[in-house]
Amino acid sequence: MIDHIGIKVADFERAKAFYDKALAPLGARLLMMVPVEYTGGVKVGGYGRERPVYWLHEGEGESEPKHVAFTANSRAEVDAFHEAALAAGARDNGAPGLRPHYHPDYYGAFVFDPDGNNVEAVCHRPD
Template sequence: MFDHVKFGVSDYAASKAFFLRALAPLGVAVVSEGTPDYGVELSAKGKASLCLFQTDQKPAHLHLAFVAHNRRQVDDFHRAALAAGGTDNGAPGLRPQYNATYYAAFVIGPDGHNIEAVCHAPET
């Protein structure tokens, strides 16, 4: 839904590795990269991008929700994000409080941000 989101991270290498591994099941890869203070752009097939850069500033907590095309991608994201060092913040499953087909998983990333993958499609 967004064109790009750029935010600072306290450990560029750790955050880059975390997001690349956690979002690989969603088709996300490096599109471009500069020095750590400029950052890296991550995207899935030229769609919206996530940009990270090194900073000493303490960013506020952030919630990022990534589109998953099916429920399996949500499950794969959750496993990959935990393996990449994320902390579970909600196992894959339906969230009927949002809507009847809202299937999502949540993890806390290296800087304490709440990272989500969500599929709005009904189970196939």
């Protein structure tokens, strides 16, 4: 149902460095930077696998941290996301594991990104 989403980040380069590392295990990467002549001079970049779906907008950080969950193709990808995110400077918000209170095969991991957003990788498949 959602086509794409964007969040504001206080320090674009710091956020970019974090997401470059954290999303790599999920097969996602920075796919596009919007030319600054179209953004009023701020940095705007989109991450995805085949097309940009997760956008970072340079500017004052969000007043309320957001929650974003990225789809993983396997539990191993969830584990790798969590490890890469922590290595990139994230704070842990929930180690990889089953969350059966959502459904029996819900396997997720949670971290706080540099702006305090709750970022998750989740696999819904039995492994």
